[in-house]
Amino acid sequence: MSSYSSSTVQNTDLCQCGLLPVLKTSWTDNNPGRRFWSCRMYLRKGCGYYRWHDPPVEGRSKNIIPGLLRKIEMLEEEIKELKRKEQKDAMWLRVVIVVVVLILGLALLR
Ligand SMILES: [Zn+2]
DSSP states (O other): OOOEEEOOOOOSOOOTTSSOOEEEEEESSSSEEEEEEEOTTGGGOTTOOEEESSOOOOTHHHHHHHHHHHHHHHHHHHHHHHHHHHHHHHHHHHHHHHHHHHHHHHHHHO
């Protein structure tokens, strides 16, 4: 896993771009939940400034957090799948209602 999230806590160091770094959280298997300072321009490559804010992740949490993250991803996938199925079902229901209304309409016209 390699996703990160941002926060607004500040650091007094400047990166090589002369900007205040941003505090982000690593969600990699080796550093789950460990925060680090990064160049503000990271999306446009930036200067590559990088400094850990938290000590290394150790012990039980290092083993548990990646498993929990995978479980969350799995559940999110399941929710997406159920929403897709629900939309499909709702579409079919609308089609059935239109057909029934048409048949009733035709029957009443006779
Ligand atoms: Zn920079």
